[in-house]
Amino acid sequence: MSLPVVIVGASLGGLRSAEALRRSGYAGPITVFGDEPHAPYNRPPLSKDALAGPVSHAAVAFPQRAATADVLWRLGIRIESADLEGRRVRTADGEDVAYRALVVATGLRPKRLSPRTVGLSGAFALRTLDDAGALSDALVPGARVVIAGSGFIGCEVAASARQIGCQVTVVGSAQLPMLGPLGAALAEGVMRRHETRGVSFRMGTHVADVLGEHSVEGVRLADGSELPCEVLVEAIGSVHNTEWLRGNDVDAELGLRTDSAMRVLRADGSPWADVFAVGDVARFPNAIYGDTPASIEHWNIPTETAKRASRVLAMQLADDPGLPAVVAERFAPVPSFWSDQYDIHLLAFGLPAVADRAELLAGRPEEDCVYGYYVGDHMVGVCGIGMRSEVMKYRDEVSRYGQVPIGESA
Ligand SMILES: Cc1cc2nc3c(=O)[nH]c(=O)nc-3n(C[C@H](O)[C@H](O)[C@H](O)COP(=O)(O)OP(=O)(O)OC[C@H]3O[C@@H](n4cnc5c(N)ncnc54)[C@H](O)[C@@H]3O)c2cc1C
Structure with a gap:
């Protein structure tokens, strides 16, 4: 054989x-x-x-x-x-x-905040089915939840936890959540929608220390302030x-x-x-x-x-x-992602994160809308809240981009 x-x-x-x-x-x-x-x-x-x-x-x-x-x-x-x-x-x-x-x-x-939080009661990372099972058990109404990391997974967990009735604070080192992939305008809009639903944000800082010896009792942020919590979700990258x-x-x-x-x-x-x-x-x-x-x-x-x-x-x-x-064939798969947070359905093609500017293409920023992302005149990404068919229209344009390497500007 x-x-x-x-x-x-x-x-x-x-x-x-x-x-x-x-x-x-x-x-x-x-x-x-x-x-x-x-x-x-x-x-x-x-x-x-x-x-x-x-x-x-x-x-x-x-x-x-x-x-x-x-x-x-x-x-x-x-x-x-x-x-x-x-x-x-x-x-x-x-x-x-x-x-x-x-x-x-x-x-x-998942990256962890420190070796100490691995196995610490009340501290969670999310990658596997078993991780989700353990986190789901801890997300009970009224639980105080701190989410370290304001990327997609952090924000999706925030939305899910809030819908369960948890008290949720998201801590992120950027000025806005999901800033890289969404750009400032869209990221700001999504953050406001989270806030309307009761999520608090502590942006421009990070979790410097985890409080509690045998289980999570809170976190200390880089500015010295403390947030008491029973549940800590580490969504700080991979x-x-x-x-x-x-x-x-x-x-x-x-x-x-x-x-x-x-x-x-x-x-x-x-x-x-x-x-x-x-x-x-x-x-x-x-x-x-x-x-x-x-x-x-x-x-x-x-x-x-x-x-x-x-x-x-x-x-x-x-x-x-x-x-x-x-x-020798050209290999050019168009990256595509989606994210669901409450009734916010985000859909994107390309890599908005490499853009140097974003432009509103359709809709209104505080409602359903579509943004295009550009390096010079080249569209490198498109992202929408709702308006799926409008987003799809730009998929081909994004896939034609091929002049400027990631990390360089036209
Ligand atoms: C919570 C969560 C939500 C997500 N949501 C979205 C979304 O909304 N939209 C989107 O576009 N993408 C999303 N993603 C990303 C998407 O799921 C990943 O891109 C996809 O799972 C990657 O698949 P993969 O097979 O490359 O790697 P993985 O899914 O990570 O699988 C790798 C597997 O290899 C196993 N493994 C690792 N090392 C070894 C070893 N030495 N021996 C044996 N096995 C090993 C791992 O345990 C794992 O089972 C999400 C990811 C997560 C974790």
């Missing part, structure tokens, strides 16, 4: 990789390792509806497709290390597993899960760097022919943004990168002579 394609990470990127391998004609063995005990499930509901009640796997599980029924799912097993030269991975139990090709789909985990690749010739700084075929790169920039990365863990060049490698943590990217990696891998395993032409 031939060696399997081993996929590490049993979530959206891992699942879509297995599916896309089958669709691309690869019929050989596939083994997926996942350190969570659950079959792949959808994470976006975890910060939204799921927090309101008991969270069940069935409610968020991805459907299993017939084409991947023969995939071997090895769940609850952590991959501890890899030997890319020797083409094998090792589980936490010391089992060595040889592979024909490896797909890295290990995503992210770390790429790449430590298990340590000791191999890869560039894992700020995500695992790949070429545009999603092949993992050595430090000298040459690709490993049989190692791919997909989803949140990958830092890949996107032609829309001048091929500057970036890791984009939006839901559609695991699917797009899995399709790309699996097509290239399947051709390679089949010795398909068309491979060089496919590797």
Whole structure:
């Protein structure tokens, strides 16, 4: 029996990789390792509806497709290390597993305020179904909740907690919540809507200390003021899960760097022919943004990168002579994200965060509206509250952008 394609990470990127391998004609063995005990499930509901009640796997599980029924799912097993030269991975139990090709789909985990808050009663981070279950139990009416971090997850949890009847304060280091991805005008509008519903914001500061020895009793902010609370949610960003690749010739700084075929790169920039990365863990060049490698943590990217990696891998395993032409194809997936907070439905395409200005395109800022985001005259992103069909109109324009690398202005 031939060696399997081993996929590490049993979530959206891992699942879509297995599916896309089958669709691309690869019929050989596939083994997926996942350190969570659950079959792949959808994470976006975890910060939204799921927090309101008991969270069940069935409610968020991805459907299993017939084409991947023969995939071997090895769940609850952590991959501890890899030997890319020797083409094998090792589980936490010391089992060595040889592979024909490896797909890295290990995503992210939440950054924590300090090692002390990990396991401290009342302190929560949110990435997994089990995290959501634990947080949901703590979000009871009247609970005083401090959310450290004012990005999407922080604000979504704020909305969910407020709807449950918690007293909610969001602490953020920027001047406005979600400022990067939304721009000042839209971010200000969304913050006002949160305030109208009773959420307090402490912006331009951060949680400097957590009070309470055995359980959370409050937080001290950088300005010395204290906020008493029973629940602390740490939503301050993420770390790429790449430590298990340590000791191999890869560039894992700020995500695992790949070429545009999603092949993992050595430090000298040459690709490993049989190692791919997909989803949140990958830092890949996107032609829309001048091929500057970036890791984009939006839901559609695991699917797009899995399709790309699996097509290239399947051709390679089949010795398909068309491979060089496919590797050379332009890879330009349009990032897309959405966020639901109360009745605010945000939808965006592109990367508004790289823009140097925003412009109102439709609607009114305090109601449903659409903003365009620009670098010079180029539209790099579009984001709307409601007005879905109006937002969709600009998707193509955003995907045509390709002149200015991320981080530079026209
Ligand atoms: C609470 C929440 C809400 C979100 N809401 C939205 C939203 O509204 N809109 C949007 O666009 N995006 C949203 N996202 C982002 C979206 O869910 C992610 O982009 C997507 O889950 C990334 O998929 P992935 O497979 O790349 O990584 P992940 O989903 O992180 O999966 C990686 C898997 O690999 C496992 N793993 C890690 N290391 C190992 C190892 N060594 N061995 C074995 N297994 C390992 C992890 O435990 C995990 O199961 C949200 C994310 C979260 C957490």
